[in-house]
Amino acid sequence: MDLPRAAWRTSTRSGSSGNCVEVATPLQVVMVRDSKDRQGSVLSFTAGQWAGFIEGIKAGTFEA
Numbered sequence: 001m002d003l004p005r006a007a008w009r010t011s012t013r014s015g016s017s018g019n020c021v022e023v024a025t026p027l028q029v030v031m032v033r034d035s036k037d038r039q040g041s042v043l044s045f046t047a048g049q050w051a052g053f054i055e056g057i058k059a060g061t062f063e064a
Helices: 047-059
Strands: 021-024 029-034 041-046
Touching: 029 047, 041 047
Parallel strands: none
Antiparallel strands: 021 029, 029 041
């Protein structure tokens, strides 16, 4: 996968602090990286896994 050419984006709700993650979605894969360490590790998920994660966030599943 060509990571340098991936179109990375941050959430519009991230603010300007720089403490956020970036997401890219090339070819049915969702990639996530730390915006403060763009050369660091990248996590990848299937589109279905990512959709489940987003649904969990909306449902409050991960709230303490």
